[in-house]
Amino acid sequence: MEINCKDMATGVIFLGFAGSYGYMSLQTMSVGTATQMGPGYFPAVLSGCLAITGLAVIAQSLRGDAETPWGIVPWRAIFCLSAATIAFAALADDLGMLPATFLTSFIACLASPRIGIGQNILTSLCIAGFCSAVFGAALGVPLPLFGELFRQ
Structure with a gap:
């Protein structure tokens, strides 16, 4: 099986940001409920969405599509x-x-x-x-x- 390293790295970066951001928001702010949202509710939901996106990108990288060049870092x-x-x-x-x-x-x-x-x-x-x-x-x-x- 071939792995698209560029997509894999992107997915891992997304998961890293989601994990650290989610951890910080859950440890420092109260989340509350959907009807009584606390200050940590939106960051926690956003972290979850970013984690799902990261997992989707990692799954995409496992399909074995052709490797794309890394390109120039901006x-x-x-x-x-x-x-x-x-x-x-x-x-x-x-x-x-x-x-x-x-x-x-x-x-x-x-x-x-x-x-x-x-x-x-x-x-x-x-x-x-x-x-x-x-x-x-x-x-x-x-x-x-x-x-x-x-x-x-």
């Missing part, structure tokens, strides 16, 4: 998207929702070499405005529009 995208997530987590309280979302979107847009600086700025402004309106005004997320750095 290091720029991996770095930029990771940095954007870390930047939002680190700066949201100090900068506030609008500037932190703008910065996060700006860094994320740098992942694509096809997006120019003007398009990046316009996209980031639109995303920041939309997220601030939806999460701040409509949903009432307790993150101020502008943080402590802008109040001094």
